Amino acid sequence: MADCLAHVFLAGVTLLAWLGLGSIVLVRMRKVGDPFLDALNRLAIGAVSFALLTLAAGWSRLLYPAAYVPVFALTGLVGAAEVARRLRGRPLLGLRSWRWWELCLLGLLVVYVALDLLAVCAPISSPDALLYHAANPALFEQSHRIFEVPWNSSSYEPFSVEMLVLDGFLLWDSVQGAFAPLLLALVALGAVMGFSWRIAGRSAALLAGAVFFAQPFMVWEATSVFIESGLACALALSAWNLYRFVRYSERSGLLLAGIFAGSAAGMKYLGLIAALTMAAVAAIVIGRRLNYRVALAFGLPAVAVALPWYVKNALLTGNPFYPHVFGGLNPSAARELKSSMRSFGHGDAPLDFLLLPVRLLADAKPFDAGEFLSPLFLVFAPTALLISRARHAVLAAWAGVLIFVVAWFVTTQQARFLVPLMPVLAVLAALGALTLSSQGRLGRVLVVAGTAAALAVGLGASVVYAAQFAPVVVGTESRDQFLKEKVSNYEGVEWLNRRLGPEDKVATDIWALLYLKVPYTTFGTMGDVLPLNAGAQATRSFVAKQGVTRIAILDSDKERERQVGYLNARLIARVSVRSVKSRTRGDFGPRHEMLVYAVSKTE
Amino acid sequence: MKMQISGGFAPETSGATGAGPASRAGNEGERRPLVRRAYALAVIWVVIGLFLYVFQILKLIGPLG
Numbered sequence: 001m002a003d004c005l006a007h008v009f010l011a012g013v014t015l016l017a018w019l020g021l022g023s024i025v026l027v028r029m030r031k032v033g034d035p036f037l038d039a040l041n042r043l044a045i046g047a048v049s050f051a052l053l054t055l056a057a058g059w060s061r062l063l064y065p066a067a068y069v070p071v072f073a074l075t076g077l078v079g080a081a082e083v084a085r086r087l088r089g090r091p092l093l094g095l096r097s098w099r100w101w102e103l104c105l106l107g108l109l110v111v112y113v114a115l116d117l118l119a120v121c122a123p124i125s126s127p128d129a130l131l132y133h134a135a136n137p138a139l140f141e142q143s144h145r146i147f148e149v150p151w152n153s154s155s156y157e158p159f160s161v162e163m164l165v166l167d168g169f170l171l172w173d174s175v176q177g178a179f180a181p182l183l184l185a186l187v188a189l190g191a192v193m194g195f196s197w198r199i200a201g202r203s204a205a206l207l208a209g210a211v212f213f214a215q216p217f218m219v220w221e222a223t224s225v226f227i228e229s230g231l232a233c234a235l236a237l238s239a240w241n242l243y244r245f246v247r248y249s250e251r252s253g254l255l256l257a258g259i260f261a262g263s264a265a266g267m268k269y270l271g272l273i274a275a276l277t278m279a280a281v282a283a284i285v286i287g288r289r290l291n292y293r294v295a296l297a298f299g300l301p302a303v304a305v306a307l308p309w310y311v312k313n314a315l316l317t318g319n320p321f322y323p324h325v326f327g328g329l330n331p332s333a334a335r336e337l338k339s340s341m342r343s344f345g346h347g348d349a350p351l352d353f354l355l356l357p358v359r360l361l362a363d364a365k366p367f368d369a370g371e372f373l374s375p376l377f378l379v380f381a382p383t384a385l386l387i388s389r390a391r392h393a394v395l396a397a398w399a400g401v402l403i404f405v406v407a408w409f410v411t412t413q414q415a416r417f418l419v420p421l422m423p424v425l426a427v428l429a430a431l432g433a434l435t436l437s438s439q440g441r442l443g444r445v446l447v448v449a450g451t452a453a454a455l456a457v458g459l460g461a462s463v464v465y466a467a468q469f470a471p472v473v474v475g476t477e478s479r480d481q482f483l484k485e486k487v488s489n490y491e492g493v494e495w496l497n498r499r500l501g502p503e504d505k506v507a508t509d510i511w512a513l514l515y516l517k518v519p520y521t522t523f524g525t526m527g528d529v530l531p532l533n534a535g536a537q538a539t540r541s542f543v544a545k546q547g548v549t550r551i552a553i554l555d556s557d558k559e560r561e562r563q564v565g566y567l568n569a570r571l572i573a574r575v576s577v578r579s580v581k582s583r584t585r586g587d588f589g590p591r592h593e594m595l596v597y598a599v600s601k602t603e
Numbered sequence: 604m605k606m607q608i609s610g611g612f613a614p615e616t617s618g619a620t621g622a623g624p625a626s627r628a629g630n631e632g633e634r635r636p637l638v639r640r641a642y643a644l645a646v647i648w649v650v651i652g653l654f655l656y657v658f659q660i661l662k663l664i665g666p667l668g
Binding site: 388 | 638641642645646648649650652653655656658659660662663
């Protein structure tokens with residue numbers, strides 16, 4: 001528990017450090033007229049700056065706590081001074097004038113923040129994080145540098161959020177790193193509520209915040225070292241700054257809108273799609289004022305912020321968009337990547353597209369945890385079209401949503417990848433719900449009953465999800481026991497850590513790489529490095545090139561077993577392991593054996 | 604400018620905390636037929652949407668799963 005409190009404290013200082021660095025970076029830039037947006041801009045610019053500085057430090061082999069902590073402390077002090085300056089003489093929120101249901105929504109948001117803090121304080125157990133979102137930062141931190149990770153094609157995605165995770169590693173440990181996406185989600189929440197408050201008042205702000213944040217899906221998303229909360233943050237701030245430019249002709253708003261769109265493109269390839277969508281919406285809403293100077297003011301900062309990641313890929317692979325555009329993977333890995341991306345959803349026919357709203361509401365499990373999405377986005381966001389005098393703005397927002405959804409539909413239909421849309425949909429849903437409730441008794445009853453029921457169901461699911469982390473966080477369950485129950489094949493990882501030493505190098509198909517403490521490589525998540533159908537020569541070449549001394553594979557992996565047969569390898573252990581099907585429900589797959597081979601050095 | 608929930612615009616207040624509560628402009632009697640039709644469509648969509656969500660929840664917690 002003491003560790004948890006220390007992690008939360010350091011997360012607070014991280015926010016101050018982001019604010020401090022952002023204030024330094026933006027010191028010469030004209031502020032936007034809205035002080036709350038200005039504060040969020042500084043926070044987020046600070047985060048983007050930390051990410052790019054960490055990338056630069058990584059390529060310069062400077063990833064040492066001794067280099068990071070002084071910068072962190074100094075910028076934290078600047079941030080604290082900035083907060084003190086902003087709060088001086090400012091009255092606190094007067095809650096007495098709030099209506100009871102507004103207080104309920106505020107309380108709900110506080111409960112969700114507490115649930116998120118509980119979940120993120122537990123040891124990392126999300127499979128994607130164990131494979132690369134946290135595993136790669138761990139490798140970089142141990143090596144004090146950033147390097148190419150060829151066995152996982154996802155590691156070629158722009159990695160800004162992973163750089164912030166890496167900062168957490170440099171500051172303390174993997175749990176501290178896991179706070180980065182949650183902090184970005186909180187900044188996104190601030191943007192959703194701040195914007196809604198500005199355009200429609202407190203009620204809309206609280207409702208939009210609840211729609212966005214008070215859902216089990218967001219608890220999972222923000223506490224599992226995923227990237228999409230960062231995309232939501234970047235797009236929300238890009239949209240709000242664009243609004244400042246369109247409505248108040250604030251040039252700095254246009255520049256910042258471009259910077260945040262570019263920062264989304266620097267977080268993940270999905271963010272590039274989101275940034276292009278944002279550019280299309282910007283062109284729509286700027287309308288007749290659009291000229292080359294406006295386009296450059298948006299586009300140049302966007303390109304500049306995103307560029308390092310694409311240049312990195314171009315240098316490493318010859319393809320800035322590796323491996324999704326222009327190819328580059330071996331044929332079997334490319335096939336598997338394509339098939340894995342297509343494995344989500346109900347299908348990609350035109351009828352499937354038309355049925356998306358119905359399926360997302362009624363049968364969303366095939367979208368990967370889509371059943372935990374709040375229904376309030378889809379139920380109420382369309383009703384924002386009732387706002388007659390804001391119809392152009394609402395239509396522009398919907399145009400952006402549709403462009404993004406089409407791209408999502410034809411690439412990979414994972415519910416998580418819709419998170420970047422959630423800020424705008426939450427604002428639309430809140431405005432729509434309040435509009436509907438203001439126009440008739442039936443509408444009011446539906447809004448109140450539907451919202452209350454959806455929030456109650458969501459809270460129940462969120463509590464069940466977060467409760468699984470409570471024992472390990474408060475200390476009544478050991479870390480090892482927790483990991484055995486939550487991480488697939490963790491017994492195998494423990495065995496390798498116990499039996500192998502730093503002089504060994506293990507090649508494995510077990511994906512809990514974050515907790516593997518011995519030198520390792522993999523055959524590739526999709527067989528990127530050694531395809532499943534590779535023959536004797538390729539297998540021997542892989543082992544020699546990687547300096548592999550041990551191989552640890554599951555007995556179900558028959559193709560790898562065949563490849564081991566090409567080597568001068570001796571079976572030295574069979575370790576009983578099991579996969580985790582559902583962390584929350586404690587569902588396990590059947591027991592398997594992890595086969596461990598010693599490979600002769602003559603290979 | 605602060606957009607009222609009814610769809611109109613009122614002067615935006617300054618300051619970091621924003622303005623007061625959202626307006627609940629009713630004026631139902633002044634609604635034109637088109638708006639009434641839009642309202643009816645919105646109500647129907649919300650009913651359908653909530654019904655679909657109930658179906659999803661029933662599958663999630665067991666009876667239809």
